[in-house]
Amino acid sequence: MQLKxxxxxxxxxxxxxxxxxxxxxxxxxxxxxxxxVTEPALYRHFLNKSEIVKAMIGSFESVSDEVFVRIESExxxxxxxxxxxxxxxxxxxxxxxxxxxxMFSEEQFIDxxxxxxxxxxxxxxxxxxxxxxxxxxxxxxxxxxxxxxEMMFRLIFGPVRLLIKQWGMSQQGFxxxxxxxxxxxxxxxxxxxxxxxxxxxxxxx
Amino acid sequence: MQLKxxxxxxxxxxxxxxxxxxxxxxxxxxxxxxxxVTEPALYRHFLNKSEIVKAMIGSFESVSDEVFVRIESExxxxxxxxxxxxxxxxxxxxxxxxxxxxMFSEEQFIDxxxxxxxxxxxxxxxxxxxxxxxxxxxxxxxxxxxxxxEMMFRLIFGPVRLLIKQWGMSQQGFxxxxxxxxxxxxxxxxxxxxxxxxxxxxxxx
Amino acid sequence: MQLKxxxxxxxxxxxxxxxxxxxxxxxxxxxxxxxxVTEPALYRHFLNKSEIVKAMIGSFESVSDEVFVRIESExxxxxxxxxxxxxxxxxxxxxxxxxxxxMFSEEQFIDxxxxxxxxxxxxxxxxxxxxxxxxxxxxxxxxxxxxxxEMMFRLIFGPVRLLIKQWGMSQQGFxxxxxxxxxxxxxxxxxxxxxxxxxxxxxxx
Amino acid sequence: MQLKxxxxxxxxxxxxxxxxxxxxxxxxxxxxxxxxVTEPALYRHFLNKSEIVKAMIGSFESVSDEVFVRIESExxxxxxxxxxxxxxxxxxxxxxxxxxxxMFSEEQFIDxxxxxxxxxxxxxxxxxxxxxxxxxxxxxxxxxxxxxxEMMFRLIFGPVRLLIKQWGMSQQGFxxxxxxxxxxxxxxxxxxxxxxxxxxxxxxx
DNA sequence: GATGAATGAGAATTCATTCAT
DNA sequence: TATGAATGAATTCTCATTCAT
Numbered sequence: 001m002q003l004k005x006x007x008x009x010x011x012x013x014x015x016x017x018x019x020x021x022x023x024x025x026x027x028x029x030x031x032x033x034x035x036x037v038t039e040p041a042l043y044r045h046f047l048n049k050s051e052i053v054k055a056m057i058g059s060f061e062s063v064s065d066e067v068f069v070r071i072e073s074e075x076x077x078x079x080x081x082x083x084x085x086x087x088x089x090x091x092x093x094x095x096x097x098x099x100x101x102x103m104f105s106e107e108q109f110i111d112x113x114x115x116x117x118x119x120x121x122x123x124x125x126x127x128x129x130x131x132x133x134x135x136x137x138x139x140x141x142x143x144x145x146x147x148x149x150e151m152m153f154r155l156i157f158g159p160v161r162l163l164i165k166q167w168g169m170s171q172q173g174f175x176x177x178x179x180x181x182x183x184x185x186x187x188x189x190x191x192x193x194x195x196x197x198x199x200x201x202x203x204x205x
Numbered sequence: 206m207q208l209k210x211x212x213x214x215x216x217x218x219x220x221x222x223x224x225x226x227x228x229x230x231x232x233x234x235x236x237x238x239x240x241x242v243t244e245p246a247l248y249r250h251f252l253n254k255s256e257i258v259k260a261m262i263g264s265f266e267s268v269s270d271e272v273f274v275r276i277e278s279e280x281x282x283x284x285x286x287x288x289x290x291x292x293x294x295x296x297x298x299x300x301x302x303x304x305x306x307x308m309f310s311e312e313q314f315i316d317x318x319x320x321x322x323x324x325x326x327x328x329x330x331x332x333x334x335x336x337x338x339x340x341x342x343x344x345x346x347x348x349x350x351x352x353x354x355e356m357m358f359r360l361i362f363g364p365v366r367l368l369i370k371q372w373g374m375s376q377q378g379f380x381x382x383x384x385x386x387x388x389x390x391x392x393x394x395x396x397x398x399x400x401x402x403x404x405x406x407x408x409x410x
Numbered sequence: 411m412q413l414k415x416x417x418x419x420x421x422x423x424x425x426x427x428x429x430x431x432x433x434x435x436x437x438x439x440x441x442x443x444x445x446x447v448t449e450p451a452l453y454r455h456f457l458n459k460s461e462i463v464k465a466m467i468g469s470f471e472s473v474s475d476e477v478f479v480r481i482e483s484e485x486x487x488x489x490x491x492x493x494x495x496x497x498x499x500x501x502x503x504x505x506x507x508x509x510x511x512x513m514f515s516e517e518q519f520i521d522x523x524x525x526x527x528x529x530x531x532x533x534x535x536x537x538x539x540x541x542x543x544x545x546x547x548x549x550x551x552x553x554x555x556x557x558x559x560e561m562m563f564r565l566i567f568g569p570v571r572l573l574i575k576q577w578g579m580s581q582q583g584f585x586x587x588x589x590x591x592x593x594x595x596x597x598x599x600x601x602x603x604x605x606x607x608x609x610x611x612x613x614x615x
Numbered sequence: 616m617q618l619k620x621x622x623x624x625x626x627x628x629x630x631x632x633x634x635x636x637x638x639x640x641x642x643x644x645x646x647x648x649x650x651x652v653t654e655p656a657l658y659r660h661f662l663n664k665s666e667i668v669k670a671m672i673g674s675f676e677s678v679s680d681e682v683f684v685r686i687e688s689e690x691x692x693x694x695x696x697x698x699x700x701x702x703x704x705x706x707x708x709x710x711x712x713x714x715x716x717x718m719f720s721e722e723q724f725i726d727x728x729x730x731x732x733x734x735x736x737x738x739x740x741x742x743x744x745x746x747x748x749x750x751x752x753x754x755x756x757x758x759x760x761x762x763x764x765e766m767m768f769r770l771i772f773g774p775v776r777l778l779i780k781q782w783g784m785s786q787q788g789f790x791x792x793x794x795x796x797x798x799x800x801x802x803x804x805x806x807x808x809x810x811x812x813x814x815x816x817x818x819x820x
Numbered sequence: 821g822a823t824g825a826a827t828g829a830g831a832a833t834t835c836a837t838t839c840a841t
Numbered sequence: 842t843a844t845g846a847a848t849g850a851a852t853t854c855t856c857a858t859t860c861a862t
């Protein structure tokens with residue numbers, strides 16, 4: 001169900017509030033204030049606060065999915081697809097900091113069963129997508145084969161998440177895109193198959 | 206400031222509540238109920254709720270520090286020290302799940318400036334310790350030198366955190382210790398210096 | 411003031427809502443929902459909610475009056491008229507359960523002065539009509555004369571109301587028409603003048 | 616569970632509010648105002664508003680039961696027991712008008728499933744008690760045997776209820792005790808067994 | 821070391837109603 | 842004849858905290 005114009009404005013305001021102060025800062029009153037209306041007005045557009053939060057999560061999902069669509073349509077495969085996905089993470093965070101701050105703190109939602117299933121589903125889909133790409137990369141020999149796919153997913157996504165969190169906690173204190181690129185280079189080093197890597201090292205000397 | 210007996214009991218109850226339902230589940234009323242006393246009773250032992258939360262954080266810090274003390278006293282160094290630290294993380298999580306669930310969700314605290322500085326300091330100390338160990342490991346040649354220390358910290362700690370989070374979100378659905386050991390093996394593979402690794406690969410064939 | 415078609419539909423929806431959940435279930439929002447329109451639409455047809463409630467009461471009155479018109483036009487008198495009235499009560503309840511459930515719970519309205527006078531007037535007219543019939547019945551000897559009219563009204567109408575209430579509270583758990591007929595037989599027994607009754611008893615032996 | 620002193624005061628205030636304006640007049644705010652405290656204070660004594668309402672119902676039940684205890688302990692039986700019960704109804708109403716006004720309007724509660732079962736249970740117990748007494752009265756010949764017990768219950772209790780309701784709706788406009796006594800005399804007339812009644816009628820002529 | 825009673829602030833939500841279109 | 846957007850007032854309830862005992 002597509003969000004209407006007014007609903008979109010509400011979700012955006014909700015994201016702003018949540019980004020600056022966590023879910024605890026997202027109250028109907030503040031949300032109404034942010035939009036310059038009274039509280040009951042919101043209930044014309046959403047059944048209740050939960051629906052607003054769910055819409056926030058949904059909005060993150062659709063932004064996230066864009067990159068998969070692009071990867072699909074452009075026919076990118078293997079390690080290049082992983083690279084696209086990883087770098088896209090950082091771009092999303094930069095383009096929609098509110099959205100990102102909210103979504104990379106699943107813990108806030110995880111205790112509310114109403115939200116957690118939504119989130120778990122989304123995370124699972126991401127993992128499936130990434131694992132598929134990694135399988136291709138192992139098959140074509142660009143990625144080492146001595147690490148299981150699921151673990152490899154953690155080796156990639158764990159650092160990505162940590163970097164984003166550090167960026168958020170440092171009050172955007174460094175260039176996320178640049179450090180993200182560096183991280184990708186290092187990820188490629190540690191994940192690439194042996195032959196490639198030996199070659200890489202040679203040029204280092 | 207050492208916690209007295211009664212304070213300890215309160216902090217433990219607080220950890221239990223926070224573990225099952227997030228910080229939002231930690232209310233003075235529930236805390237009192239958990240302990241079988243009335244709310245005002247708690248104010249005999251802590252100035253206010255904030256102090257209780259801070260004591261929670263502090264209790265995590267002291268548990269965390271134990272491993273550093275051990276590493277120091279036993280004279281462990283380099284990659285072995287990192288290994289001890291990483292595996293200790295998983296052991297802590299298993300031994301004190303409440304504590305862990307709470308502490309590996311910094312986001313919950315990060316929006317309250319009162320808590321976030323405490324946490325940031327703690328995280329910074331951990332990073333410093335780890336980086337020191339990694340520097341030693343690079344120096345003695347057990348760990349590759351083509352990755353900067355800070356990034357290497359992320360490459361190690363990111364996956365560790367993600368694994369712990371997955372374990373929590375999966376309702377303890379897998380053997381954390383076993384998967385943790387596997388993760389460490391893979392971490393060693395990707396971090397070890399070239400020569401070693403080439404050797405590893407030979408044995409694989 | 412005759413209700414127009416749209417007004418009638420609104421009153422009927424209002425009756426349905428009130429029947430299933432009491433006056434507390436009658437909100438403008440639900441009423442609009444029941445009719446598939448938005449709330450402001452209702453204000454095209456009624457000045458405010460009060461007018462809708464009053465129309466509900468009025469609609470009960472007109473249904474109630476039908477039996478008096480019939481009694482009048484058919485020239486029925488005395489105990490037979492009372493019988494017609496009483497049995498008509500049960501028929502109304504069956505035919506328009508919503509209407510009945512609402513109207514036999516005057517308490518719901520009685521605390522709102524705006525409605526209570528309407529209701530009191532209606533109840534008073536019913537009592538007057540019934541007392542007139544009973545007077546005729548006492549005059550022609552079919553009904554005992556040792557009980558004052560007003561009290562006799564209570565002795566008849568009290569049980570009738572209680573039966574209807576029991577039927578409603580039992581979720582329509584019994585055959586109201588049949589039990590109503592039985593009640594009328596018993597009412598006739600206790601109200602009939604002595605001679606008749608002695609005769610009745612003889613046949614019992 | 617016996618009510619504590621403070622709880623009793625709250626229930627009494629709640630009864631006052633409900634008596635003057637129906638359940639709709641019973642809001643936590645008004646209740647707090649009536650007691651001269653703030654709203655949250657009430658939640659120290661009752662879990663929620665529902666519990667207060669239930670306590671109201673319970674308080675009516677205990678007052679109601681007193682008469683049964685008395686009847687039992689004094690060994691009253693048959694029609695005399697019924698008389699005691701009926702007249703006690705009127706006395707209760709006079710002594711605790713708030714309580715009565717509330718309780719003789721079950722409709723207000725009947726739509727809330729939470730309350731209705733409580734009420735239905737109570738009404739059922741009253742009916743059982745009355746029917747037992749009436750059975751004794753039929754057995755000893757003081758009450759006519761040509762009417763089934765359940766119907767006889769309605770013939771007695773229906774008028775009693777209606778009288779109480781009329782008294783309430785008339786703003787206590789008549790002497791309930793006196794009219795109640797008259798009603799009982801008439802009830803006795805219509806319910807007494809034939810022989811008695813023939814005698815009564817003789818004196819009428 | 822604890823309780824009973826209370827509070828001010830604020831939470832989410834529902835209500836009947838209005839107004840411009 | 843209706844809608845979309847909004848509102849003021851009210852609702853029940855929870856929060857951390859205080860204070861006298």
